[in-house]
Amino acid sequence: MSDYVHPYRDTEFVLGELVELERFCAEAGLQDVNGELVSAILAEAGRLGSEVLAPLNAVGDAQGASLGEQHVEETPGFADAYRQFRESGWTSLTAAEAWGGQNLPNVVGTAVNEIWHSANMAFALCPMLTQGAIEAIAHHGSAELQAAYLPQLVSGEWTGTMNLTEPDAGSDLAAIKTKAVPNGDHYLISGQKIFITWGDHRMTDNVVHLVLARLPDAPAGVKGISLFIVPKYLLDAQGRPGARNDVRCVSLEHKLGIHGSPTCVMSFGDKEGAVGYLVGEPHKGLACMFTMMNHARQSVGLQGLSISERAYQQALQYARERLQGTRKDGSRFPIIEYPDVRRMLLTMKASIEAMRALALVAAAEVDRVAHAQDPTAAARHQGRVDLLTPIVKGWLTEMAQEVTSLGVQIHGGMGFIEETGAARHYRDARILTIYEGTTGIQALDLVGRKILSNKGELLADLLDEIGETVTRLESTGPLVALGLALSDALENGREARRLLLANAEADPALAGSISVNFLMLFGYLCGGWLLARSALRAQALLEAGSGDPQFLEAKLVTARFFGEQLLPRTQALLAAIRAGSGSIMALADEQF
Template identity: 40%
Template sequence: MADFRFDTRDVAFVLFEQMRLGDLCALDAFKEQDVETYQAMFEAAHDLAKDQLWPINAESDRIGAQYEGGQVTVPECQRTFYRTFAENGFVAMSNSPEWGGMGLPNLLGMACNEIFQAACMSFALTPMLTRGAAHIIESHGADWMKQLYLEKMYTGEWAGTMCLTEPQAGSDLAAVKTKAKRDGDSFLVEGTKIFISSGDHDFTKQIVHPVLARIEGAPAGIKGISLLLVPKYLPGEDGSLGAFNDVSCGGIEHKMGIKASPTCTLNFGENGACRGWLIGQENLGIVYMFQMMNEARVEVGLQGLAVAGEAYMQALAYSQERVQGLSLKGAPREPGAKAQTIICHPDVRRMLMAMKAQVEGMRALAYTTARAVDLARHHPDPAVRQRQDRLGQLLTPVCKAYNTDMGFRVTEDAIQVHGGYGYCQDYPVEQLCRDIKIAAIYEGTNGIQAMDLVGRKLTLEGGALFRDYLEDLETLIARHGGHPVLGPWTRKLAEARDLLVSSTGRVIRALQEGDQHYAFLVSTPYLRLFGDVACAALLLEQAALAAERLGAGDLAAWKAGAEGEASLRFYYDKACATQFFIHNHLPRARAYAETVLSEDRSALEAAFPDLD
């Protein structure tokens, strides 16, 4: 089995140097905490993932979740690990201590979750859904619900889900048909949900389902959907589990990846005896569920980063082991000449650097979005709170869609570095590639994310979200434009910024003119353009931090310095990754912008053959 290769050095750099996690201790919400605690927590998460979770990742994939006689089981290795994971408080690191969470910054929770997602995505999904479901109850539920459910969920004694999808209601939730009929102070729920992750399992006995349903008499469409709390077992006031609540699993899916995560068909009220309780107000279910989905979308973007990051590190390790071919620098090919490890080959180094630069940009993007949540919730200055809230809202669809699309591609490159072995189960990269594909589909497909960015986020508050973002970009460009090394990269970023501005103008004009067809035709290239610019900007910020360590001089001087001082190697590579991103990934921005500005409607106009 290959070792766990999680890139703790880069995460520590982003957390403590770029995002300045320690500064969050100045906020009231975290004033009892300190950087040492944060470091200890991060190390504990890493040790647990490395020693106990990564070693069961391949076994989980091989065994998968099982469905027999109406019962769902997860691999025993996962069940055993779940207890340790929950006992150590990892289910709800950033949730309210009042209700059993640890109350740590969201940013730190994200970093720890990156480790768990990298080590075993099929496992990490269940606690992710549990804290999301509990947070929705904390935000919108009645007091008695909070008293009864929250602590048990945040501590992992009970698990949670997210029940939206039905056979006819996937991306279009307005088509939800599940019914709820008032019966005293609760509701009788009836309907079928499909594709429900962790909808049934044996990690915990109790499973708590937030369910989108229509209360009888509700208006048609999205404005007639309510959110109900439906437990698998009816709890007594003391939290003891009572009667079965008529929520049964009709089967699980057989999937391409995350095989140990049970994706369930759930039948509510087959016997007319499924009871649910309204969360918040009637007909506002979608509004509440969107809160959960927005949090989950950032975490799904984190999955893209986490799995891609591990794939890159696995490829890097393999490239230093696999002996094949001669170095160009070496002696001419002669019989008996010693072959060398493949990291000596320029094309392999290109793939490695493409992965490294992409992953490091994605990490900065995900962590920036996570930190925005902390600052928007807890900063004392209302102007900062507002600005960070806008930033978080704007970046959420970008983080979700860009990181998962690019994450999948990084895993593909990682297979390529392994050659034929990468296609086989002997190495972890083929599983990583299969596992991550779903992240581009669930939690709102990436196409829907692009429409959210263009159709909603760009127009919210009269365009203030994008205006604020652009101001920050201008400040960054102004700060580094004159630097001897960073200056030329900054000018490339400024060109890409101009393309982003003109593309934004074009999609907004399309919306203003009622030309939604064009706006949504180009929304995916627009989102990718946004993601590339955002990553380039964040990497430039990282390179500026690296430059402070590396001192005066050009790249050659930085290289010489790094050769003489091991601790500078990381910073020198950081500058290399930024340069690579600017010259190899950022040029995509021009192609995307050209598409957005092209006025090409061929996909709308094409006839396409009718297939029987």
């Protein structure tokens, strides 16, 4: 079983050469943030990740959370790890200074979060949900709620959760039944929520639940949902946790993976009613919750990258050490020398580097919105955030299924044996295409809200920018072949856009029928585009005699491999898109 080591060089390359972090920070008035500081942050996070969190990953898998009489009991070792995590200030990295945060850019926090999820995804889900709660309360909570809850959430003294769905609702939030009845300066909440990640534990003094519920006068559907803060412990006159609120975990789910992360069934108001406080306006809760969900969607996409990186490191170490082959002189050689093993390793490596580039570039767009100099610039960057978020969530998590599966395959029979740990990464990754909206939901969001609603203008801008990269490749001798591959994929993207816009109105089933293939096509296209940009920078640095030649040459080979082996998948996806909805909708329900 391999130890986890954070891939600093690739992260720093993307931040420096694609995100241009120092230039952005200087323009945004964040002069204290520079490459040297970020390198130090990554190194320190890597130490905690590899030395403290990663060793607990196997422990959490074997000894998952359990339900005691009063609380959920976390995996042994998690509480001490969380104490170190909190005391080191990691919970406050990107939060606003007004609430005790360090005000670092979102993209830096994203790079650090990759470390936590690679080291121990089950553990890292807890602070990830807290970050989302902070975002929702900071954007939509009253001044009183912000003052009462944000400092302790930012410091990590308390953690946060997201309570959306219910047994009868699934992804259809219009069907939720949880009630909120006015009672003086608060509301009494009653109902049940399922699939609540880290819904309860003993690692902190309080757990702050964000809960969707309906007021008595709520209209039907999603327009009748409100958002409430429901703390595990009510706050006393000094703002400290006091009496226990009427909320508890009634059971834990038995899951395929991430056993160290308690997935709770939460019951609100079994007795007198759980005290809750309205966040934002009545009946506008879903819009408030989407602040948290959109943050979580990019974060879950990042998890796809993170678990893939962990699987790759383990597969690479195994391939280097596993002797399985004999030369004519009788000496044995490792399986990394076999062409097919190298194909699998390069598929993993190239996919991961494309995923990392896309995750960080998308995260940086969030920062560019926050620090835009004028409304026009803010709208432009927000459009890019809107477009990339479902691709980050959908494509990265789908690719994680392939990458972690290849990790098992490289181990051969030993990959199917739990003791090696390869299967654990595969199992842990499986939830990611379901979390925060399935791939199908992300794809519908992409083709509907992000493309059809603006007649494809946001996508056209992205395609034009990719075209500019193709032009640069065509004039860079060593990268002409990569330019041709990206050009072909770009034309496939343009044709997919044309087909969607031309036919969606006449065929109501078209968007839903082609949406996942559409999302996957643009995932490969965006990944190839960013690796091509990486190759252009690597070539320029090599010609200038700057940087590590071995690393830069590897970047060129990885981009070339992606262009030869993965970008052609866009052609097959386009063929499926072109087929439309015909066969998909042809069978009657009874014929399945």
